[in-house]
Amino acid sequence: MASPSFEIPCVILSGGRSSRMGEDKALLPFSNANSLTEYQYNRLKPYFKNIFVSSKIDKFDFLKNKTKDLILDKGEEYSPIVALETILESINSQKVFIITVDTPLVKIESIKKLIDNSFKYDATVAQTKKTHNLCGVFDKSNLLQIKAMLKNDIHKVGFLLKNINTNYVDFSLENEFINVNEKDDYLKAKALIS
Structure with missing residues (x-):
């Protein structure tokens, strides 16, 4: 397959609390990169014309043009809905x-499948067993x-997806969508990538 070049921008969400990890997972070293964020950024950058990192604060040394490449969430709350609002605005x-x-193993082919199936929908998301x-x-x-x-203090992305026209695209490989939330997940993902 020839390398796709996606017209739509990509945003890497890196502003979570990492409470289950016990330290900022966005800054954990991964594969050949100094951080998980840098790994995701370098891995995805060749396929997208524009790529951004979304976060609460500026904590990324590798970003060369922070005014262009970094989107800082507005508001104090740690919420993916706040991040989505800031990104879409x-x-x-x-x-x-x-x-x-924290999903460093999602394949480019899977991203292409999601983008290719997104045109008639408000959201198109990946689905395995979950x-x-x-x-x-x-x-x-x-x-x-x-x-x-x-306005109603609702911060669940699942609530948003249930209340808009969402396309759920099925994938069979659970490990591809592994979430690096805890130390065991981190070690598993590092083993899978090596």
Whole structure:
């Protein structure tokens, strides 16, 4: 397969609390990179015309043009819905591909499948035995729903997906969508990548 070049931008979500890991997982070394975030960024950059990192604070030394490549969440809350609102307001594109920093094994072919199946939907997300709410394509039209959710103090991405036109795309390999939430997940992902 020839290398795809995706027109829509990519945003790597790297602003979580990492409470289960006990330290900031976005900054953990991974494979040949100094951090999980740098690994995701370098891995995905060749396939997207524009790639951004979303975070609460600037903690990334590897980003060369921070004013262009870094999207800082507004507000104090650690919430993926706040991050989505900030991203959709900041990016000049109708659709954006979202991936979390802690899913470093998602294949480019799978990303292509998600993007190719996203055109008639408000959101298109990956699904294995469970739904991967923050691995997929989100449309700017979701901003009204997101703002209404925040006004009502609702911060669950699953709630958003149930209340918009969402396409759930099935994938069979669980390990591809492993979430690096705890030390065991981190060690497993490092073993799988080596």
